[in-house]
Amino acid sequence: MIKLALIQMTCGDDLGENYDKAVGYIRKAAGQGAHIVCTQELFKSRYFCQTEDSANFDLAEEIADGSGTVAQLSDLAAELSVVIVASLFEKRAVGLYHNTAVVLDADGSYLGKYRKMHIPDDPLYYEKFYFAPGDLGYKVFRTRYADIGVLICWDQWFPEASRLAAMGGAELILIPTAIGHSAFEDQAKAAAYRDGWQIVQRGHAVANACFLAAVNRVGFEESPESGVGIDFWGRSFVADPNGQIVEQAAGDREELLICSIDLSHVEEVRKGSSFPFRDRRVDSYSGLTKLYLD
Amino acid sequence: MIKLALIQMTCGDDLGENYDKAVGYIRKAAGQGAHIVCTQELFKSRYFCQTEDSANFDLAEEIADGSGTVAQLSDLAAELSVVIVASLFEKRAVGLYHNTAVVLDADGSYLGKYRKMHIPDDPLYYEKFYFAPGDLGYKVFRTRYADIGVLICWDQWFPEASRLAAMGGAELILIPTAIGHSAFEDQAKAAAYRDGWQIVQRGHAVANACFLAAVNRVGFEESPESGVGIDFWGRSFVADPNGQIVEQAAGDREELLICSIDLSHVEEVRKGSSFPFRDRRVDSYSGLTKLYLD
Numbered sequence: 001m002i003k004l005a006l007i008q009m010t011c012g013d014d015l016g017e018n019y020d021k022a023v024g025y026i027r028k029a030a031g032q033g034a035h036i037v038c039t040q041e042l043f044k045s046r047y048f049c050q051t052e053d054s055a056n057f058d059l060a061e062e063i064a065d066g067s068g069t070v071a072q073l074s075d076l077a078a079e080l081s082v083v084i085v086a087s088l089f090e091k092r093a094v095g096l097y098h099n100t101a102v103v104l105d106a107d108g109s110y111l112g113k114y115r116k117m118h119i120p121d122d123p124l125y126y127e128k129f130y131f132a133p134g135d136l137g138y139k140v141f142r143t144r145y146a147d148i149g150v151l152i153c154w155d156q157w158f159p160e161a162s163r164l165a166a167m168g169g170a171e172l173i174l175i176p177t178a179i180g181h182s183a184f185e186d187q188a189k190a191a192a193y194r195d196g197w198q199i200v201q202r203g204h205a206v207a208n209a210c211f212l213a214a215v216n217r218v219g220f221e222e223s224p225e226s227g228v229g230i231d232f233w234g235r236s237f238v239a240d241p242n243g244q245i246v247e248q249a250a251g252d253r254e255e256l257l258i259c260s261i262d263l264s265h266v267e268e269v270r271k272g273s274s275f276p277f278r279d280r281r282v283d284s285y286s287g288l289t290k291l292y293l294d
Numbered sequence: 295m296i297k298l299a300l301i302q303m304t305c306g307d308d309l310g311e312n313y314d315k316a317v318g319y320i321r322k323a324a325g326q327g328a329h330i331v332c333t334q335e336l337f338k339s340r341y342f343c344q345t346e347d348s349a350n351f352d353l354a355e356e357i358a359d360g361s362g363t364v365a366q367l368s369d370l371a372a373e374l375s376v377v378i379v380a381s382l383f384e385k386r387a388v389g390l391y392h393n394t395a396v397v398l399d400a401d402g403s404y405l406g407k408y409r410k411m412h413i414p415d416d417p418l419y420y421e422k423f424y425f426a427p428g429d430l431g432y433k434v435f436r437t438r439y440a441d442i443g444v445l446i447c448w449d450q451w452f453p454e455a456s457r458l459a460a461m462g463g464a465e466l467i468l469i470p471t472a473i474g475h476s477a478f479e480d481q482a483k484a485a486a487y488r489d490g491w492q493i494v495q496r497g498h499a500v501a502n503a504c505f506l507a508a509v510n511r512v513g514f515e516e517s518p519e520s521g522v523g524i525d526f527w528g529r530s531f532v533a534d535p536n537g538q539i540v541e542q543a544a545g546d547r548e549e550l551l552i553c554s555i556d557l558s559h560v561e562e563v564r565k566g567s568s569f570p571f572r573d574r575r576v577d578s579y580s581g582l583t584k585l586y587l588d
Contacts, residue, residue: 118573137578157570159453159501160579167587185567192536193567196500199537203497206490207453242486243493273479273487276451277586279412284431285454285583289576293461 002145004172005029005037006257008236008249010219011046015059018044019069022086023076025256030080032258035106035145038085040217040236041153041176042099044069045089050223050230052129060091063100065110070102078108083143085150087176090115092132099131099152101176106144114139116152117161124182124223124230127154138164146263149173149210156201156214160288166208166276171266173204177216180232194233198245206243209274211261213238218254241269296439298466299323299331300551302530302543304513305340309353312338313363316380317370319550324374326552329400329439332379334511334530335447335470336393338363339383344517344524346423354385357394359404364396372402377437379444381470384409386426393425393446395470400438408433410446411455418476418517418524421448432458440557443467443504450495450508454582460502460570465560467498471510474526488527492539500537503568505555507532512548535563 007025011018022043029037042048048056061068069088077084083106090100090113099116115134119127138161141148149165149172156162156175165173179197181190198214205212218234237248238259247259270276287293301319305312316337323331336342342350355362363382371378377400384394384407393410409428413421432455435442443459443466450456450469459467473491475484492508499506512528531542532553541553564570581587 117575117578120569120573122567122569133575138581154573157501157568158574159457159497160574160582163453164579164581164587167581167584169588189566192534192538195538196536196568199493200497200500203453203494203501203537206494207451207497240486242490243497244486244489272483273416274451274490275414275416279414279448280452280454280585281411281427282583282585284411285458287432287458287461288454288582289579290461291574291576292571293458294463 001260001262002035003033004213004238004259004261005034006213006215006236006249007037007039007043008216008218008234008257009040009043009254011043011217013046015044026076026082026084027080028256029258030082034082034258036083036085036143038174038213038215039087039176040215041087041178042089043087046221047178047217047230049127049130050124050221051225052126056130057097060089060097063088063090063102063113070110073102074104074108074110077104077106081106083145085148085174087152096132097130098134099127101150101152103141103143103148103150111141111143112139114150114152116155118154118158120154138168140165140168140170146172151175153177153179159204159207162204162208162212166210170210171263172211172213175201175212175214177214178232179216180230182228182230198235198237202239202243205239205241207276209241209269209276210266211238211240218252241266295554295556296329297327298507298532298553298555299328300507300509300530300543301331301333301337302510302512302528302551303334303337303548305337305511307340309338320370320376320378321374322550323552324376328376328552330377330379330437332468332507332509333381333470334509335381335472336383337381340515341472341511341524343421343424344418344515345519346420350424351391354383354391357382357384357396357407364404367396368398368402368404371398371400375400377439379442379468381446390426391424392428393421395444395446397435397437397442397444405435405437406433408444408446410449412448412452414448432462434459434462434464440466445469447471447473453498453501456498456502456506460504464504465557466505466507469495469506469508471508472526473510474524476522476524492529492531496533496537499533499535501570503535503563503570504560505532505534512546535560
């Protein structure tokens with residue numbers, strides 16, 4: 001049994017305040033016995049992708065072992081003996097940026113990073129402007145408490161991503177997220193889309209018989225350009241290997257969601273009736289490496 | 295808008311009675327305006343895979359345009375102007391059998407067959423004894439009323455199968471099924487597994503932004519060997535491109551489920567917010583053609 005903590009929070013304009021708030025939650029989670037803590041996507045800032053503005057590239061930081069935010073979170077992980085998965089805006093080189101998550105083990109060691117593979121471009125989610133698609137593949141991090149696959153937001157809609165994480169050994173998939181409703185949307189359609197967001201991820205948990213947790217931001221953030229904005233829908237959740245919701249956060253407020261999960265359930269389900277790997281017809285899957293079959 | 299009819303029924307020992315019952319439902323469905331009718335898996339017989347008995351190979355039939363059941367269903371489809379998707383036990387050659395579905399267009403023309411790709415082997419589901427894995431890939435049938443991808447039962451747990459059907463142009467995926475609880479199972483686990491069965495398929499509908507319908511058998515069938523058996527859980531359902539349940543049948547009785555669906559919803563969702571294909575990272579999916587990544 002391990003305790004997983006998801007930090008679902010609002011973000012303001014002040015990066016330092018956002019960071020301090022997240023650190024406060026990480027300390028609180030550790031105080032409540034959490035073993036693994038995960039932030040929402042880009043937790044240090046507002047969701048700046050609502051507009052295409054070069055000035056926002058200055059929010060990015062270099063990500064490397066022993067420097068900057070990685071060093072700070074590493075010290076914190078070691079102090080609290082918790083695994084930390086944190087989503088950051090990475091400056092890889094001059095003019096090359098990624099949407100990246102880092103993993104710190106419970107002894108503070110930096111286990112590496114995952115770069116978001118699937119990049120959206122949707123009204124108010126202009127991510128293709130900011131983020132080069134990831135080039136590190138679907139990484140699994142062997143932490144003290146669990147083998148964790150990390151995906152980021154838009155990745156959550158693509159079954160290929162979760163499958164590859166599970167095939168790499170993930171017993172738990174963590175997905176920092178920033179998703180919500182925009183004023184453009186019809187209300188009924190918006191609710192169906194939001195429900196679909198949860199269903200597809202629960203589906204990944206079933207298909208791979210693993211745990212999956214999505215950590216979403218919450219609160220309304222206005223777009224600087226149009227006077228509209230995104231109402232981030234929160235609802236961070238943890239699903240078990242049968243796709244059942246173990247815990248779910250509120251949709252309208254900050255919440256530190258702490259959830260106990262039994263990782264042995266993964267093997268139990270995979271042996272019991274699920275067999276997510278044994279019967280795969282790998283001889284018939286080459287079409288998946290094409291964009292469409294026409 | 296089209297009307298889809300799913301035939302969820304019990305089966306007895308008499309093949310002729312089972313067949314006549316299904317035909318009765320097809321006629322009833324057509325009378326109620328159905329455009330597409332789909333049977334459950336292996337609807338002509340009891341689910342014989344509960345034991346490994348060579349005598350059951352005699353239940354199989356050759357499947358070819360203009361002969362046997364195909365010819366009968368073809369005449370029926372033409373008479374009623376309905377598309378029929380029917381699951382049959384195929385004798386391909388002496389000693390070579392498949393779990394196969396055939397598709398008859400609304401003018402009676404035989405559009406071809408799909409052979410179940412993923413074959414289970416689980417207590418009371420000894421399908422690897424009976425069925426050679428399919429070798430026709432994931433076929434999409436362009437019928438008068440819809441472009442239909444057909445999968446069969448165990449395929450429903452594998453996201454690769456639904457994805458390849460959708461990539462082949464399926465706007466609707468039909469899945470004849472025979473799944474239930476066996477006496478071996480713990481009740482709480484059984485319910486979680488049954489819920490997972492629906493969640494994973496709703497997840498496929500979301501991931502591919504298409505309609506998906508599963509047609510399951512219902513009723514208890516005793517195993518000839520052990521005195522136990524399978525209680526087929528029915529619950530045939532139709533999910534829309536957001537994964538919402540449009541209609542669902544009962545779990546404990548026969549039911550002809552008729553459901554109106556608007557196929558234009560597929561394009562609407564795919565254009566609106568879902569983008570199931572545009573952002574796929576096909577350069578990163580080659581691992582899917584391996585059994586595991588180790």
